Amino acid sequence: MKARKRPLFPTIVLGAVLLLxxxxxxxxxxxxxxxxxxxxxxxxxxxxxxxxxxxxxxIRAAFWNSVVIGLLATVVSVVIGVMTTLAARLLPKRAxxxxxxxxxxxxxxxxxxxxxxxxxxxxxxxxxxxxATVVVGHALFCSAYATVVIQARYAGxxxxxxxxxxxxGARPMRAFRRVTVxxxxxxxxxxxxxxxxxxxxxxxxxxxxxxxxxxxxPILMMGMIRQHVTPEVNAIAATVMxxxxxxxxxxxxxTNVRSVAGTRDRPQS
Amino acid sequence: xxxxxxxxSRLQTKTSQxxxxxxxxxxxxxxxxxxxxLIFFIAPLALLVLYSFGQMDILTFQISFGWxxxxxxxxxxxxxxxxxxRSVVLSVVSTALCVLIGFPAALGMTxxxxxxxxxxxxxxxxxxxxxxxxxxxxxxxxxGPDGMVTRCLEAVHVVDVGxxxxxxxxxxVIGMVSSxxxxxxxxxxxxxxxxxxxxxxxxxxxGLHGVHAFRRVVLPLSAPGLIAxxxxxxxxxxxxxxxxxxxxxxxxxxxxxxIRDKFLGVGDFPLGSAxxxxxxxxxxxxxVASRKRIRQLEDVL
Amino acid sequence: xxxxxxxxxxxxxxxxxSYGDKVVVEGIDLALEDGxxxxxxxxxxxxxxxTLRMIAGLENSTSGTIVLEGRDVTGMPAYDRNxxxxxxxxxxxxxxxxxxxxxxxxxxxxxxxxxxxxxVQHMLKLVELAGREHARPRELSGGMQQRVALARALVLDPAxxxxxEPLGALDLRLRRQMQLLLKQIQHEVGITFVYVTHDQxxxxxxxxxxxxxxxxxxxxxxxxxxxxxxxxxxxxxxFVGARNQLxxxxxxxxxxxxxxxxxxxxxxxAPTAGGLGSEAIVIIRPEVATLARSGTGxxxxxxxxxxxxxxxSVLVQGGAGVSLTLVRPSHTIPAGLVRGEQVVVxxxxxxxxxxxxx
Numbered sequence: 008m009k010a011r012k013r014p015l016f017p018t019i020v021l022g023a024v025l026l027l028x029x030x031x032x033x034x035x036x037x038x039x040x041x042x043x044x045x046x047x048x049x050x051x052x053x054x055x056x057x058x059x060x061x062x063x064x065x066i067r068a069a070f071w072n073s074v075v076i077g078l079l080a081t082v083v084s085v086v087i088g089v090m091t092t093l094a095a096r097l098l099p100k101r102a103x104x105x106x107x108x109x110x111x112x113x114x115x116x117x118x119x120x121x122x123x124x125x126x127x128x129x130x131x132x133x134x135x136x137x138x139a140t141v142v143v144g145h146a147l148f149c150s151a152y153a154t155v156v157i158q159a160r161y162a163g164x165x166x167x168x169x170x171x172x173x174x175x176g177a178r179p180m181r182a183f184r185r186v187t188v189x190x191x192x193x194x195x196x197x198x199x200x201x202x203x204x205x206x207x208x209x210x211x212x213x214x215x216x217x218x219x220x221x222x223x224x225p226i227l228m229m230g231m232i233r234q235h236v237t238p239e240v241n242a243i244a245a246t247v248m249x250x251x252x253x254x255x256x257x258x259x260x261x262t263n264v265r266s267v268a269g270t271r272d273r274p275q276s
Numbered sequence: 277x278x279x280x281x282x283x284x285s286r287l288q289t290k291t292s293q294x295x296x297x298x299x300x301x302x303x304x305x306x307x308x309x310x311x312x313x314l315i316f317f318i319a320p321l322a323l324l325v326l327y328s329f330g331q332m333d334i335l336t337f338q339i340s341f342g343w344x345x346x347x348x349x350x351x352x353x354x355x356x357x358x359x360x361x362r363s364v365v366l367s368v369v370s371t372a373l374c375v376l377i378g379f380p381a382a383l384g385m386t387x388x389x390x391x392x393x394x395x396x397x398x399x400x401x402x403x404x405x406x407x408x409x410x411x412x413x414x415x416x417x418x419x420g421p422d423g424m425v426t427r428c429l430e431a432v433h434v435v436d437v438g439x440x441x442x443x444x445x446x447x448x449v450i451g452m453v454s455s456x457x458x459x460x461x462x463x464x465x466x467x468x469x470x471x472x473x474x475x476x477x478x479x480x481x482x483g484l485h486g487v488h489a490f491r492r493v494v495l496p497l498s499a500p501g502l503i504a505x506x507x508x509x510x511x512x513x514x515x516x517x518x519x520x521x522x523x524x525x526x527x528x529x530x531x532x533x534x535i536r537d538k539f540l541g542v543g544d545f546p547l548g549s550a551x552x553x554x555x556x557x558x559x560x561x562x563x564v565a566s567r568k569r570i571r572q573l574e575d576v577l
Numbered sequence: 578x579x580x581x582x583x584x585x586x587x588x589x590x591x592x593x594x595s596y597g598d599k600v601v602v603e604g605i606d607l608a609l610e611d612g613x614x615x616x617x618x619x620x621x622x623x624x625x626x627x628t629l630r631m632i633a634g635l636e637n638s639t640s641g642t643i644v645l646e647g648r649d650v651t652g653m654p655a656y657d658r659n660x661x662x663x664x665x666x667x668x669x670x671x672x673x674x675x676x677x678x679x680x681x682x683x684x685x686x687x688x689x690x691x692x693x694x695x696x697v698q699h700m701l702k703l704v705e706l707a708g709r710e711h712a713r714p715r716e717l718s719g720g721m722q723q724r725v726a727l728a729r730a731l732v733l734d735p736a737x738x739x740x741x742e743p744l745g746a747l748d749l750r751l752r753r754q755m756q757l758l759l760k761q762i763q764h765e766v767g768i769t770f771v772y773v774t775h776d777q778x779x780x781x782x783x784x785x786x787x788x789x790x791x792x793x794x795x796x797x798x799x800x801x802x803x804x805x806x807x808x809x810x811x812x813x814x815x816f817v818g819a820r821n822q823l824x825x826x827x828x829x830x831x832x833x834x835x836x837x838x839x840x841x842x843x844x845x846x847a848p849t850a851g852g853l854g855s856e857a858i859v860i861i862r863p864e865v866a867t868l869a870r871s872g873t874g875x876x877x878x879x880x881x882x883x884x885x886x887x888x889x890s891v892l893v894q895g896g897a898g899v900s901l902t903l904v905r906p907s908h909t910i911p912a913g914l915v916r917g918e919q920v921v922v923x924x925x926x927x928x929x930x931x932x933x934x935x
Contacts, residue, residue, distance in 0.1 A: 017380040017381065017383040017384030017387065018387070020377060020384060021380070021381045021384035021396070024377060024381040024400070024457060024461070025399055027454050027457070028399070028400065028454060028457060028458070029403055030414075031410075031412075031418065032403060032406060032410075034414045034418055035410055035413070035414045035417075038417065086308075087308070087309045090305050090306070090308055094305035094306035096302075098302040098306060102302075102306065106306075106309075109313050109318075113313075115507055115508065116512075116556065116559065117511065117512050117515020117516070117555060118517075119515040119517055119555070120324070120515060120556045121320065123320075123548065123552045124317075124320025124321050125320050126539060127320060127323045127324060127327055127545065127549065131323065143316055147316055147317060150309075167664065168668060168670060170635050170655075170662075171662075171664060171668035171670070172681075173634075173654070173655040173656045174633055174634075174635060174660075174661055174730075175656075175661060176657075176682045177656055179301070186670055189672045190670075190671070201405075208405075210409055211518060211532070214536065214540070215536075215540065225409045229521065229522070232416070232522060233521075244409075244413060247410055248406050251402075251407070252406070254405075255402050259398065
């Protein structure tokens with residue numbers, strides 16, 4: 008909708024929204040630079056707390072766990088996303104509907120329900136809780152996001168390029184490699200980023216599905232918050248933010264954001 | 277050599293690949309995701325329902341299956357019922373706020389020049405990607421007695437001086453709205469963007485301007501996006517755990533927290549399962565009721 | 578084998594396509610010669626695109642055979658057939674450059690190397706896009722994209738080139754240019770073209786032969802002159818613009834002429850393909866009737882005069898509800914002709930064409 012005039016009320020609300028969304032982030036960023044011992048007293052700018060957290064073994068271990076789990080969950084999710092998208096296109100309507108339903112169910116059902124269910128499953132089967140179980144828990148909803156993103160992109164490209172590739176002599180595997188994958192690349196990238204972000208960030212599933220050795224960063228932070236709000240938490244939080252922002256900057260540099268949001272590409276004339 | 281008569285294909289879709297392997301490839305590709313979903317999604321849900329009929333011996337913590345409905349009865353009484361109710365209420369309030377705030381915001385976004393829209397989209401999506409825990413923890417600091425937000429509100433006399441806004445239902449709502457708002461704005465934005473400007477021109481041509489045009493043209497056309505937003509926000513919000521854990525501080529409990537306690541605290545799987553299953557049933561009812569609209573979800577997402 | 582005894586490069590035998598109860602293409606029989614420019618025309622939904630896609634292998638046939646260069650390719654997937662398509666929406670791969678697009682099919686057959694590069698260069702020159710090899714599709718105009726699509730298909734030296742309404746998205750002037758270019762290229766390359774369009778004028782101007790389709794049936798095949806001058810059915814007559822169709826009584830019938838009594842005009846002996854009943858439809862092409870202020874002929878009243886430059890279109894109304902559209906060179910129309918005037922219109926028997934009513 009491209010109107011000529013800019014209505015006042017929505018614009019104000021928009022501004023308020025941006026403030027609401029970004030205020031906490033700024034607060035954390037600023038607080039992490041606080042040199043003082045407590046959160047509330049401001050004694051000057053310092054990178055002291057960043058130093059503290061880098062030196063802390065437990066924090067480093069948690070960070071590393073989060074990264075590893077994130078990467079694994081991402082790989083699993085993107086692969087599932089691609090396979091689901093391609094399979095859905097090749098199968099009859101009823102199968103497609105089934106896929107769609109289960110994908111959206113995973114997106115919408117509260118995480119607590121699915122996490123608890125998995126907890127029961129693994130307990131029942133006697134599977135120990137560790138990295139693998141957490142990865143499964145994350146992949147459950149991350150793959151749903153991946154599927155949605157990839158499918159949106161695929162819908163915009165599929166049939167006519169597939170026809171052209173086949174018409175010009177490319178067998179299905181080669182058409183996939185030379186046409187489908189390059190065209191899907193932005194979606195693959197975005198879904199990978201999304202999956203990693205969600206996995207890195209996750210508290211609920213991780214709470215239920217992690218073992219004593221698999222403490223992730225968010226869990227660690229939760230614990231620290233519960234007991235005692237220390238400035239270190241600010242620094243950790245700030246670090247996590249920086250990592251995420253770096254990933255987003257990468258994303259922006261590579262793709263056009265509006266096409267990511269799924270607005271239909273205007274046809275080339 | 278000739279395969280003329282028997283190349284009848286039942287598929288409605290056109291094929292540019294070899295006939296025989298096509299469906300085979302489809303099923304081959306579909307199997308791993310299907311197995312994944314079956315084992316890790318469907319089976320657990322079934323287990324939940326199953327366990328909800330079991331019972332836990334208080335003394336030995338052993339779970340046995342006596343097929344009792346006791347857990348279900350417990351769920352709807354006393355503190356559990358009130359936790360459920362509170363969850364629903366907080367979720368509804370948060371969702372409503374998201375709609376009231378998010379719709380105008382999305383509208384404002386669509387009216388911006390294209391380049392600004394890219395930036396705005398980022399400004400809305402990025403906070404969503406930045407750690408959930410971080411953001412809600414930040415609200416904790418902002419809402420404390422010395423927190424910036426509290427001080428602002430004190431200055432305009434909305435709250436009393438020295439008031440601690442943390443660990444209240446209000447804090448939880450604030451946390452939820454600020455966490456879930458992007459999920460409301462995005463579908464609405466996409467739906468609004470899909471509206472052909474020619475339609476608005478036609479409406480103006482027929483005499484509909486401003487608020488009227490909005491109510492009778494824009495609103496109905498953006499309904500799929502609205503519904504998508506409500507589902508994406510309202511449903512997960514009901515089962516939210518992290519936000520009440522941080523901002524509710526153990527004083528205000530939502531269903532998510534109760535379930536966690538039951539499982540990881542007491543070990544009362546049956547009761548916890550009953551609670552989780554109740555949540556699931558509640559939401560399935562909502563989903564089924566809005567079944568038609570979900571198909572439109574596909575378009576928007 | 579077609580009529581002149583040559584081997585056909587493409588043959589369709591009773592080709593049929595149905596979806597459950599719905600029949601989209603109804604038993605097509607067609608044989609195309611090597612080097613022929615053939616157009617398949619008809620209104621939207623008549624099945625011409627479906628037929629094209631079946632030839633390409635992009636759609637299954639329900640029954641019937643497709644024979645290409647003497648081989649039965651009916652069951653063969655698209656990527657194995659020596660047939661290539663220029664699509665309506667071009668379908669240029671957006672992530673590849675012009676040169677890479679053109680080379681796409683070559684790489685499947687030949688791999689890389691100087692051979693590929695030479696062929697691509699040659700094609701670029703042929704479609705008049707030399708120097709553009711590094712551009713991306715989105716940087717090119719519609720006409721240019723279309724030419725790349727053409728080059729991409731032609732470079733593979735197909736036995737038959739299929740074109741699915743390739744000029745639909747272009748404006749009039751560009752379309753004319755492209756029509757000329759296409760004809761030129763087809764001549765140079767000597768490959769059989771199968772061209773699908775709903776624009777009858779376009780088809781007539783470019784083709785050696787034309788096939789008219791109506792609701793899945795191939796109604797008539799012939800040279801443009803034949804189809805225009807001797808349409809087989811009222812539908813074809815309508816479609817090609819032989820607008821005036823009068824129902825006349827059949828008095829006598831021979832092998833290739835008929836004596837008919839035409840309302841307002843009287844008896845004429847006219848050519849026909851035969852098979853007439855007691856009544857028949859007489860087709861009076863807009864350009865064969867003569868018009869004058871006085872003289873021999875039937876009396877008509879002028880309804881409308883449309884000056885179109887080299888020709889003028891005159892709509893006349895006669896008794897018995899008969900109305901005719903005449904299109905004559907402007908200098909043969911009496912000057913100052915206005916609505917309401919009385920004129921005489923005459924037709925000669927040999928200029929008419931008689932077809933059965935159904």
